[in-house]
Amino acid sequence: MTAATAQSRAQRRQRDNLTRRPSVASTAATSLTLAARGLLKIRHNPFRLFDVVALPIVSTAMFAGIFGGAIAGSVSNYLPNLVPGVLVQVAVTAAVNTGVQLCEDVDQGVFDRFRSMPIARIAPLIGALTADVVRYIVAAAMVVLVGTLMGYTPHSWPGLLLGCLLVIYTAFALSWVFAFLGVRMPSAPAVQGASMFVLMPMTFISNALVPTTNMPSWIKWLADINPVSHLVTAVRQLANQGSVGMDIIWSLVGATLIMLIMAPIAVHAYIRKT
């Protein structure tokens, strides 16, 4: 290849990039490239998956052992209720860690370079969050695997699969909330702390681990309106009955709303960060 063609190639690319704004198509392509970057990082540092591998094992085995006998008479009777609950709990926690990791990444010089390049400014955020979908998939798979090893068989495998997809979608939607915290807060431990403050009551004041029937009335009221409860119920219906109920609709609508509200806010915060 001669120097002249290399020169004209570079000029053509500069002209192509010399638009006022990036197009939707180029934004999508850029985001995909940055998601691939996220996957490369996971490949180089598999410890990024530690939480989504370890937490499902510990949670499933521990809660089944602790609550199984008391709540359902035996561990195997409890698993159909527990597996969907832990599925949701673990995925939501994984979404928090997206924010925590983002907080560390954003301070690295490489995000400066992203900002100085002719790419859509939203792309680094979409890319990072999309790559983390892999984490939610691993988390869901681990819960199902551990549950199965302990003797759980869903009434409907396709239903359970759909339930997992619903949970993964919700985790992706929620990750925008924690991405916002990750961009906005000064340090990773601060993000962790603030997120846990919301997360603990959200996941425990719900029907995820125990039935709400015997809770004091005000807690029961909270647990019944908690979106986490609706999501857990939706997954239980899918996996244990193979049926689709209103809770699925509520979960989808809720997750989508959260994403529609939080994504622009998170992106705005990211762009303003200097």
Next chain:
Amino acid sequence: MAGMVSSPAAPPELAVDVRDLTVRFDDFVAVDGVSFSVPTGSVLGLLGPNGAGKTTTVRVLATLLPASGGSASIFGHDVQHDAHRVRSLVGLTGQYASVDEELTARENLMVFARLLRFSRAGARRRTAELLEEFSLTDAANRSLKHFSGGMRRRLDLATSLLAEPPLIFLDEPTTGLDPRTRQQMWETIRRLVRGGSTVVLTTQYLEEADQLADNIVVIDHGKVVAEGSADDLKASVGSGRLRLSLVDDGDLPTASLVMEQIAGHSVETEADRTLVVPVAGASLVTDVLIALRDKGIEVSEVGVHKPTLDEVFFQITGNPRKEGA
């Protein structure tokens, strides 16, 4: 945002045109009415101590930071209103290597090439070219954790050059590098300039600006305190400083007078019997020594050293530089 009127289209001969640029943070002014321009194809050195506002200026020019006042344009495009266009015309190599620590050198270049809309094959080709050019081929598949500072900077610079941008910002490209790696970096930058790129480089080292820049803008406390070619600056500062210690302090007045006449600069008295004067060249040192011998003045110690940044500021501003902002 006073003074944010968009300036008339700058002539294309100017790669960078900065007018009255001001950047204010909460309670202090980092850049205070800075103006300068860079003709296309030339190298500008922004010289100043830590905290002078060099990096802040470059960050505004690279669209990373909004200006509080004044204007700046790159090849006629306003950095604020036309940020996306400006980004496709500049490459930035920061003070701290801005590459992905967790990826290999090759993966870094591939990712950034794809972001710049290279085809997959094109990205692979360009990556191989740059790895070769920056002597990183052998280390291409190793994690950056095992890279030396010099290798990191080279990768960073290679990444900035992927799209062959017509304007390149180098923010303190050699700070923290050992002398040998610094020499290599200088050679790389020279090669870049021979290829026709316009370069803006910030540095704390007078010598670096002297070696690489066609024009030098000296800034301190956010203001331009001097401007000109390296030769202009040297003419005012001297290329070196002659330091003489006398055997007999009775000779001080005579020696001082001789030195001032020959060097053409005022003489400072340092310790008891030590005199310092800026000199433009080595032959002047000889002249001074011969003149002193002719007058029978005995010298116990002679030394010539390069002016430090503090001395440059002393000469330019007439005041010793105060630390802190």
